[in-house]
Amino acid sequence: MRRIHPDTHDNPDLAQAYAYPEGRPWLRVNMVASADGAAWLKGLSGGLSSKGDRRLFGVLRGLADVILAGAATVRTEGYGPAKRRPGRQVPPPIAVITRRLDLDLGSPLFTEAESPTIVITCEAAPADRRAAAGRQAEVILAGADRVEMPLAVQALRERGLDRILCEGGPRLNAQLAAADLIDELCLSVSPLLVGGTAARILNGESANVGLTLAQVLEEDGVLFNRYVRE
Incomplete structure (x- = not known):
């Protein structure tokens, strides 16, 4: 892997290149897309991924205090618990955003998670599902009729989870952007054209968030773009 912006450097230290800013909370979104903007291939983001993207995926998880994902992404991508990374005593917890609590509470994400x-x-979530989820996970209420993103993020930060890594999906990303909560976007661009009806990395509510291109890495034709809010 090599850095091509803002300077050129071979084999940069990824943990250093993606270090969080000190002394403030930060919400980072990490996504992969095709060259024509699709957020998945055949229903899965993994179809767009590369060896370098998977390596960066692990580094970003290792730097985060908590990993945020929507319930649809958790189900579709088959989420399990985060793995312990070098230099960390425990892995970051996974935080799942869900209105209906349509979750497999018997899956390893709930039964085998170290954190x-x-x-x-x-x-408004069904009371019986809330009770069942509470036996397998910590349940946070963040809103009356829907999950309010500012309340969800505030609740995580009240628990000392300031460095938030959001892994989507596109609908959750759009809600975070609409609430003006995204500080950084890490976007891996795969050299593929896929067409079809796949969503973009934001899909749903409108937003207008200005970004500055802070860094670009490249490996095997895949671009790893890091944008920060203006």
């Missing part, structure tokens, strides 16, 4: 999984839902 207990967090479920963020709303008061």
Whole structure:
């Protein structure tokens, strides 16, 4: 892997290149897309991934305090618990955003997590599902009829989870952007044209968030772009 912006450097230290800013909370979104903007191939983001993307995926998880994902992404991508990374005593917990609590509570994400999984839902979620989720995870209520993103992020930060890594999906990303909560976007661009009806990395609510291109890495034709808010 090599850095091509803002300077040129072979084999940069990824943990250093993606270090969080000191002394402030930070919400980072990490996504992969095709060259024509699709967020998945055949229904899965893994179809767009590369060896370098998977390596960076692990580094970003290792730097985060918590990993945030929507329930649809958790189900579709088959999420399990985060792995312990070098230099960390425990892995970051996974926090799942869900209104309906349509979750497989018997999956390893809930039964084998070293850091207990967090479920963020709303008061309108079915009471029986809330009770069941509470036996397998920490349940946070963040809103009445829907999960309100500012309340969800605030609840994580109140628990000392300031460095938030969001892994999507596109609908969750759009909600975070609409609430003006995204500080950084890490976007891996795969050299593929896929067409079809796949969503973009933001899909749903409108937003207008200005970004500055802070860094570009490249490996095997894949671009790893790091944008920060203006």
